[in-house]
Structures are given as C-alpha cells and as structure tokens.
Amino acid sequence: MLGLPSYHSLLTYFRPSSMTMMTASLRNFLFLLLALPNPGAASPNLLPRQTITNAAPQICNNSPDLCSRTYTNITHLGAHNSAFVRDASTGNSIAGNQFYNATVALSAGVRLLQAQVHRLDDGTLELCHTLCSLMDAGPLDKWLEKIRYWMDQHPDDVVTLLLVNSDDASVEEFGAAFEKAGIAKYGFVPPSPSEGYAAWPTLAGMIAAGTRLVTYIASITASSQYPYLLPEFDYVFETPYNILSLDGFGCDLDRPSSAGTATNAISKGMLPLLNHFAYTSLTSDIQIPDASDVNTTNSPSTTTTGALGLHVNNCTGLWGVKPVYLLVDFYNRGPSIDTADRLNGIQPVGREKEPSGSSATALWTRFLSAQGLVVFSVFWGLVLSDI
Ligand SMILES: *[C@@H]1O[C@H](CO)[C@@H](O)[C@H](O)[C@H]1NC(C)=O
Numbered sequence: 001m002l003g004l005p006s007y008h009s010l011l012t013y014f015r016p017s018s019m020t021m022m023t024a025s026l027r028n029f030l031f032l033l034l035a036l037p038n039p040g041a042a043s044p045n046l047l048p049r050q051t052i053t054n055a056a057p058q059i060c061n062n063s064p065d066l067c068s069r070t071y072t073n074i075t076h077l078g079a080h081n082s083a084f085v086r087d088a089s090t091g092n093s094i095a096g097n098q099f100y101n102a103t104v105a106l107s108a109g110v111r112l113l114q115a116q117v118h119r120l121d122d123g124t125l126e127l128c129h130t131l132c133s134l135m136d137a138g139p140l141d142k143w144l145e146k147i148r149y150w151m152d153q154h155p156d157d158v159v160t161l162l163l164v165n166s167d168d169a170s171v172e173e174f175g176a177a178f179e180k181a182g183i184a185k186y187g188f189v190p191p192s193p194s195e196g197y198a199a200w201p202t203l204a205g206m207i208a209a210g211t212r213l214v215t216y217i218a219s220i221t222a223s224s225q226y227p228y229l230l231p232e233f234d235y236v237f238e239t240p241y242n243i244l245s246l247d248g249f250g251c252d253l254d255r256p257s258s259a260g261t262a263t264n265a266i267s268k269g270m271l272p273l274l275n276h277f278a279y280t281s282l283t284s285d286i287q288i289p290d291a292s293d294v295n296t297t298n299s300p301s302t303t304t305t306g307a308l309g310l311h312v313n314n315c316t317g318l319w320g321v322k323p324v325y326l327l328v329d330f331y332n333r334g335p336s337i338d339t340a341d342r343l344n345g346i347q348p349v350g351r352e353k354e355p356s357g358s359s360a361t362a363l364w365t366r367f368l369s370a371q372g373l374v375v376f377s378v379f380w381g382l383v384l385s386d387i
C-alpha cells in the first residue's frame with residue numbers, strides 16, 4: 001500500500017460541498033476505490049470482464065504474424081533424415097543425421113521433416129538410412145503416428161513431410177501407412193503449381209480447413225485416391241545435395257533436371273528447397289555427414305563461407321524469391337532456425353528447447369571408432385548416393 005492514499009484520506013478529499021459536487025465526487029470516489037488494491041483480497045479482479053476473456057491472438061507456426069501469410073511466403077526449416085537420430089536411443093549411431101528426434105524437432109520450431117522409406121521383405125514400409133541393416137528407425141506408420149499425435153496437440157501448426165521412396169513403393173502402400181497412423185485426415189491438397197505461389201492458402205486457412213500436413217514423396221505416381229500424397233518434383237525443385245566442401249553451396253537447380261534452370265522452375269510455380277548439409281571424407285573412400293563443421297554450416301552468419309545465412313542470401317538474390325524450404329543436418333546447431341526466423345521476419349513464441357544431454361565431442365569420437373570405419377567401409381558407396 002506504500003504511496004497510496006488510505007480510504008479515509010480519499011473520503012476527506014472528496015468531501016462534497018454541494019449536491020452536484022457530491023454526485024460527481026461520489027462517482028470519482030467509487031472509481032478510485034475500485035482502482036485501489038483491495039487489502040482484503042489476494043488478487044482483485046476489477047477489470048471489465050470482456051477485457052479478461054478476450055481471445056489470445058492465433059499463433060501459427062510459432063508466430064501470430066505467420067497466420068495471414070500464404071504457405072509459400074514462409075520459409076519452413078527442415079531436418080534432413082529426421083528419423084535417423086544420433087542419441088541414446090540409437091546408441092549414438094554414426095548413421096544419424098540429427099541429435100534430436102522428429103517430434104522434439106517440431107517442438108523446437110522445425111516444420112519440415114525429411115526421411116527415407118524402404119520396403120522390408122514382408123512389405124512393411126520402414127524408415128531406414130541407406131540400408132535397413134545400417135540403421136532402422138522402425139515402421140513408417142509408427143513414426144507418422146507420433147507426428148499425428150504431435151499435430152493433435154498443436155492445432156495451429158502446419159507441418160510438411162518429404163519422404164524418399166527408396167524402394168519404389170506404390171502410392172497405395174504409402175496411403176495405407178498414412179491411414180493406419182490416423183494422419184491422412186490432415187493431408188493437404190495444394191493448388192496446381194501453374195496457378196502460382198499466390199494461389200496457396202494462408203496458414204490460418206489451412207488450419208481452419210483442418211488440412212495442415214503437406215506431404216511430398218520422391219518419387220511417386222499421383223493418385224486421386226490419395227490426392228494429398230504429392231509427387232515431390234511436380235511441386236518442388238532442389239539445389240545440389242552432395243556437397244563436400246563448405247564453399248560448395250550453390251543455387252543452381254539440381255533436381256528435377258527436366259525443370260531447366262531455377263529461374264524457369266520458379267516461373268512455373270515450383271517451390272525452392274535449399275539443401276544445406278555437407279559431407280566430409282573420412283578417407284578417400286568414406287564419406288559421412290560433416291558434424292565437425294556443423295556450427296559453421298548451420299550458422300546464421302551472412303559473411304562466413306559455408307554458413308546457412310550466406311547461402312540463403314546468395315540464392316534469394318539470384319532467384320528474386322526466398323527459399324520456401326531449408327534442409328539441414330543437426331538442425332539444433334547454428335542454430336539453423338535463426339536463419340528461417342530472419343527470412344520470415346518473426347520473433348518466435350511457444351518453442352520448446354531440446355532436452356540437454358547430447359555431447360557432440362563424444363559423438364565425433366565415436367565416428368572415428370574402428371567399428372564406425374568398418375560400417376562405412378562397407379556402405380560408403382550407398383552413403384554417397386544418400387539424399
Ligand atoms: C510476403 O509476406 C510479407 C510480410 O507480410 C509481405 O510484405 C509480402 O508482400 C508477401 N509477399 C507476397 C509475394 O505475398
């Protein structure tokens with residue numbers, strides 16, 4: 001109550017000198033009384049009710065500013081090989097490209113999840129890194145179920161999947177996995193690329209329609225039975241992905257080569273995906289994800305060779321549009337999301353920090369173990385062809 005007048009002094013101050021004065025003073029007095037902290041109540045609730053119950057602004061993909069933006073006017077940060085994790089659950093597998101799993105990544109702000117899908121002998125679609133004997137992250141439908149659960153819990157978030165169809169599974173097989181996981185209901189069917197970027201809905205529009213999962217598959221034949229399973233290269237073009245040195249990140253179109261140049265692809269309404277992860281040569285024959293340089297690779301710096309910030313500025317300048325997707329390894333380093341936030345011009349809200357515990361130094365030591373060398377000696381050719 002320090003510095004505030006007592007009720008008694010207020011009464012004295014407003015002592016009426018006439019009937020008119022009294023009415024006015026009484027009103028003022030009551031108003032002041034209401035505005036004073038009530039010594040008898042822990043938390044007086046004296047504001048008009050509608051002020052308190054006003055709905056909070058909608059927050060889409062971690063920002064109220066993104067709700068009214070079209071999906072194509074947003075840069076979505078992607079985790080490359082997001083199902084393949086180097087953490088305790090995989091014994092810090094040398095084949096992992098991320099330190100945190102896909103749903104931890106979503107909570108941290110990642111909005112594109114990329115993974116490789118293989119087919120087991122019994123027909124199960126399985127998330128495997130290059131070969132199921134090298135790294136097997138379980139059935140696709142189980143992983144999709146976790147993403148579906150995350151989306152159930154985060155009703156104002158739009159998520160994108162990019163699945164590599166390594167064993168040429170059919171669209172029906174993928175559709176069955178999406179239905180089994182209960183995630184098909186979120187499947188979004190975009191406008192034709194020829195309608196241009198502006199034809200895509202806003203995030204708020206996708207959220208209101210309940211269709212807030214964009215799913216690309218490379219490669220698949222489109223089917224009217226599963227219209228939300230999109231052949232990636234009908235919609236998206238990519239920059240080169242097999243980058244071996246930090247000065248190698250460019251902006252040329254790599255796939256699909258049929259689209260011609262990046263400028264051509266953009267004019268046809270295809271969405272740019274910037275591949276921004278590097279491999280390193282362990283020996284002349286063995287290449288592994290370049291974890292030792294990842295603090296530089298994922299850096300928001302716009303001047304450092306190899307940094308994500310510089311790469312996006314280079315391509316944005318050359319293309320005249322921002323990349324719609326960024327794809328990185330070890331997404332939490334850099335942190336890579338700073339570059340996406342800068343491109344989106346947002347101050348993010350509602351993200352969750354990753355749990356602590358992962359040690360990069362320990363992991364790097366593990367790569368160099370004899371076992372790691374043997375594994376990569378056997379599979380190096382396949383690792384090279386890995387997206
Ligand atoms: C993209 O969003 C920004 C920020 O709201 C806006 O200024 C810009 O005009 C939009 N661009 C297009 C092509 O819609």
Ligand SMILES: *[C@@H]1O[C@H](CO)[C@@H](O)[C@H](O)[C@H]1NC(C)=O
Nearest residue numbers: 100101102103104143146147
């Ligand atoms: C990621 O890890 C958390 C915590 O261990 C777990 O609850 C979640 O299901 C995992 N998500 C995926 C996609 O594996």
Ligand SMILES: *[C@@H]1O[C@H](CO)[C@@H](O)[C@H](O)[C@H]1NC(C)=O
Nearest residue numbers: 249250251252310311314315
């Ligand atoms: C920018 O991209 C072009 C086109 O791919 C490439 O030739 C050039 O080296 C890049 N510049 C920088 C600074 O990365």
Ligand SMILES: *[C@@H]1O[C@H](CO)[C@@H](O)[C@H](O)[C@H]1NC(C)=O
Nearest residue numbers: 291292293295333334360361
């Ligand atoms: C990268 O940065 C993290 C902290 O963000 C640090 O713990 C780690 O040692 C760094 N790694 C390298 C190789 O410099």
